[in-house]
Amino acid sequence: MSFTWRYAVRADGTFCRIGNLDGRLDHVTDEGLARIHPERDEDEPPAPCSRCGTELLLHWHGPLMTGVRMELCPACDSDRPAAHAFIQWYRNPGRDxxxxxRLFEGWETETMHAHGWVRAPEPDAPPGPPVPLRVG
Structure with a gap:
């Protein structure tokens, strides 16, 4: 079983990230991915930074079961290399x-590390099929 992320960036710069289990979404276009994942509610007020109160560029739930709320704040995070690169990309209307x-996962890794978490290394090769047990 393999797992990767698919990302789709909308014209306004918002984006979605959807788990791609065993390549099941490989054939889905970015527009199709954006339809699968609804945009945020326009009436939702901008989230304030929990550290300084400034409006966040982005807030995101950390990986499952960590309880971490990831915040991308231009005032608090500009001195962190991965966050700084992501802020620059996020603010650039001509973003690629x-x-x-790469930028999101770098920011996620950096943010989770600041909360005491470390990303597990990718396995060298997928595990093989189970070996049957011999009894007797």
């Missing part, structure tokens, strides 16, 4: 959507 996976 192909850069999003």
């Amino acid at each position: 959507p192909k850069e999003l996976p």
Whole structure:
């Protein structure tokens, strides 16, 4: 079983990230992905930074079961390398959507590390099929 992320960037710069289990979404276009994942509610007020109160560029739930709320704040995060690169991309109207996976995952890794979490390394090869047990 393999797992990757698919990213789709909308024209306004918002984006969605959807889990792609065993390549099941490989054939889906970015427009199709954006339809699968609804846009945020326009009436939702901008989220304030929990550290300084400034309006966040982005807030995101950390990986499952971590309880981490990831915040991208231009005032608080500009000195962190991955966050700074993501802020620059996010603010650039001519942003390259192909850069999003690398930038997002760098920011996620950096943010989770600041909360005491470390990303597990990718396995060298997928596990093989189970070996049958011999009894007797």
